[in-house]
Amino acid sequence: MKKITLTLLLLFIAGAAAMLAEAPSIYAIRNARVVTVSGAVIERGTVLIRDGLIQEVGTNVNIPADAAIIEGQGLTVYPGLIDALSTLGLPEFAPAAPAANGAPGGAVRTTPGAPAQQQQQAAQTRPAQGPEDRPQTTSWLNAADIVNPADRRIETARNVGFTTAVSFPNRGIIAGQGAVIDLAGEKAGDMVVAEPVGMYMTMGSGGRGGGMGGGFPSSLFGVIAYVKQVYLDVDHYKLVKAAYQQHPQGMKRPEYDRALEGVIQAPRILLPANRAVEIDRMLRLSAELKQKTVLYGGEQAYEMAAALKQAGTPVLINFKWPEPDRNADPDRPDSLRILEMRDKAPSSPAVLVKAGVPFAFYTDNTYTARDLNRFARRALDSGLSQNDLVRAFTLSAAEIFGVSDRLGSVDKGKIANLVVTDGDLFNEKTKVKYIFVDGVRFEPAPEPAQPARGEVAQ
Amino acid sequence: MRSIAIALLAAALPALAAPPVTAIVGGTVITITKGTFKGTVILKDGKIAEIGENVSIPAGAEKVDATGMYVMPGIIDPHSHIAAEATNEGSISVASMVDINDVINPEDIAIYRALAGGVTTIVTLHGSADTIGGQCATIKMRWGKDAEGLKVQGAPPILKFALGENVKRAGSSQQRINIPGLSMPQAPLRYPGTRMGVEDVLRQSFLKAKAYQAEWKEYNDQVKAGQHPIPPRRDLQLEPLVAVLEGRMLVHTHAYRQDEILMFLKVGDEFGFRTACLIHCLEGYKVAKEIAAHKAGVTTFSDWWDYKIEARDAIPYNAAIMLKKGVDVSLHSDDAQLMRHLNQEAAKIIRYGGISENEALSLITIAPARQIGLDKRIGSLEVGKDADVVIYDKHPLSNYAKVQKVFIDGIKYFDRDTDISGRAAKEARKKALIQKEQEMMRRAAPPTRRPA
DSSP states (O other), X not given: OHHHHHHHHHHHHHHHHHHHHHSOSEEEEEEEEEOOSSSOOEEEEEEEEETTEEEEEESSOOOOTTOEEEEOTTOEEEEOEEEEEEOTXXXXXXXXXXXXXXXXXXXXXXXXXXXXXXXXXXXXXXXXXXXXXXXXXXTTOBGGGSOOTTOTHHHHHHHTTEEEEEEOOOOSSEEEEEEEEESOOSSHHHHEEEEEEEEEEOSSSSSOOTTSSOBSOOSHHHHHHHHHHHHXXXXXXXXXXXXXXXXXXXSOOOOOOHHHHHHHHOSSEEEEEOSHHHHXXXXXXXXXXXXXXXXXXXXXXXXXXXXXXXXXXXXXXXXXXXOOOTTSOTTSOOOHHHHHHHHHGGGHHHHHHHXXXXXXXEOTTOOOHHHHHHHHHHHHHXXXXXXXXXXXXXXXXXXXXXXXXXXXXOOTTSBOXXXXXXXXXXXXXXXXXXXXXXXXXXXXXXXXXXXXXXXXXX | OOHXXXXXXXXXXXXXXXXXXXXXXXXXXXXXXSOEEEEEEEEETTEEEXXXXXXXXXXXXXXXXXXXXXXXXXXXXXXXXXXXXXXOOTTSSBOTTOBGGGGBOTTXXXXXXXXXXXXXXXXXXXXXXXXXXXXXXXXXXXXXXXXXXHBOTTOXXXXXXXXXXXXXXXXXXXXXXXXXXXXOOOXXXXXXXXXXXXHHHHHHHHHHHHHHHHHHHHHHHHHHTTOOOOOOOOOTTTHHHHHHHTTSSEEEEEEOSHHHHHHHHHHHHHHTOOOSEEEEOTTGGGGHHHHHHHTOEEEEXXXXXXXXXGGOSOOTTHHHHHHHTTOEEEEOOSSTTGGGGHHHHHHHHHHTTOOOHHHHHHXXXXXXXXXXXXXXXXXXXXXXXXXXXXXXXSOTTSTTOOEEEEEETTEEEEEHHHHHHHHHHHHHHHHHHHHHHHHHHHHHSOOOOOOO
């Protein structure tokens, strides 16, 4: 037994040593086109990477003798792409079924142990009777604490240029705290860039009780009332706790409430809003809660730019534009309102640029170049510039989550997350050549051939 | 707020832009409260500026010719469920914390269809699954405005209660609906399961509200005395009940049977609140005197009953009998379809009970206005009231009458001619969008490989 362990250990050390020998820590990409995003494009520049950081960027960079050189002729260097709202690294929160458009949505291994939400529900045998039971709330759950480097989607996403994801637990009404994670690393701890960066909330989709035994709240207005009560409770909780800290003697000890502790931690909240009606509703809720808010969804943001601007609320836009259901009855077309909405949804980014509303994209678990290029084409055709498209996937996302001091652009001192291509990003003809995550180089595996229509994908 | 949206809508419906002054001339004016005559109505700054048989038309006014037509106040429906994206918080029986105002859907097409039926103001509220269903919203049918734009500013808040079968069903294993073939996780039984239990839930709730009210009073007294106590926890479930106790919120109660009607009035007397409106109230004719003594309003159906046990002992003379006993009666729809012809529902009360034409039209105008606390602003054509006006081509109590135009706050929101002439363009736009989308989807489809 001991012998086996020792052998394994030796093998491991040997493996690690081999890896260290293979992976240099200094890279120089020279004579490449550098899209810094933060400033002007450098047509022939060099990016020097050392120990996971960008050491130098410019036209006149001294390349140290021990640097591994990448000839950048014909290549373009971009900041690594950021998926601004995802479950990457959190396989237990990945969508269960394979996503539409052929994306390998559910290709994750099963995580041992039930998800936290289920555990909580199991412990709670009686359905929630009101806000005081903190239903469908796991605000204390922090993505940074449950990152699983074995999530197979990490590599899939990295292959198409994603180096970073903002990942959130997503079950329940107050699902938990998100973290910015880099999409490479042996250990979970290596991957976390920042946490907590926002608290993910839903309006009850997914975990709805609906009078089916799920308890309170079971309706949209029930969820809204619950969230309002939670924030009133936070105010009161803080007062009582502060009073107790000052004079614990002679005062009844306030009850520890992990749900409220979680809510207090959140630097910002994420609220769902696709339709104009929902954007309006969530902006009003956000104002009432007095919380720094980021909306996600944004299908009809093109209609709400002025309100978003006035509220100063950024939007995470679902890059997977709404499409008609392929199985819908052709004799029962959607209403004009729905048709208009689907037609105009890809114009949201262009409209928001014009209005000066900050926004970033999320891919809704789509990580195939073909689909991403197609979605990009629709946004570009609706008036978005290539620059703004790239910015929304990089620096804007970093800014929205308060990490633009370390991510989002090709600048000296930032984390060496880069994507190197042979052409414009999101162009059908462009191939990703290299991806750097924390200064470690990856080359994308060739994308598997698309299954033909009618063929079974798995 | 939604300036772009509104700009777009304004471009699509130029009728929405308010002219400075509108003069409706040549029609038969049914004021409801000040008689019926051939005359003119002047709409200005959202209000009725002038009305009468001989009114001079101000220069620059847009004239609307209503010759041969009938001009009346907009219909008010005190009980509807349209334009809301949630109906019941059915998990608990005291859901006073939920508020329809949080879930208004200004895009519900039922709003436009109600407009086409002459309705201008409604109370949209919860279903009747709970003893205390939640807070209601009073909205005008301002089609094209956002949620906030529909709300009637300054309208008294209303809390919805319910009694009887719907409420106790979740508490009774016999009454619970089981859909055969559909395996549903059965929710645990919910208290109350009987009418006695409903009364108990009401009492318990108001007792809790009184304790909560006292807690805040004590706190406020201490603050006034210069102390610095920690304020009590705010409770969104109890706050509306305190508002009821303090007369700041109206009470509307879904009720069918005479026993539960009397029970509810008694609970009101005990805790010192008046019931502004008993909803449905199909057995109201049995206890009309008691209802009148409590000064409760009633909103009911004309001739719709027998859809469940508690709705069996009903008669079409209900409204007329209650009117004669001095009850303030109105009609309601409770239904998106019925609300488009409330004028015909009013006509049925003439058939069953012989009330006058004006009394019949009062049932859908000034009476519901009183029950929702807005009779000073809407419900009749009077100088100074909101310019909510409907023009019918025939007498509104005729089955053949069609709504021609509807004004809310002096702005035209429905025009039958514009609607009809605009249909072709909409159809064409729809077709074009479908085609464009189909083309896109064809291109986006994965490449086809022919089977070998």
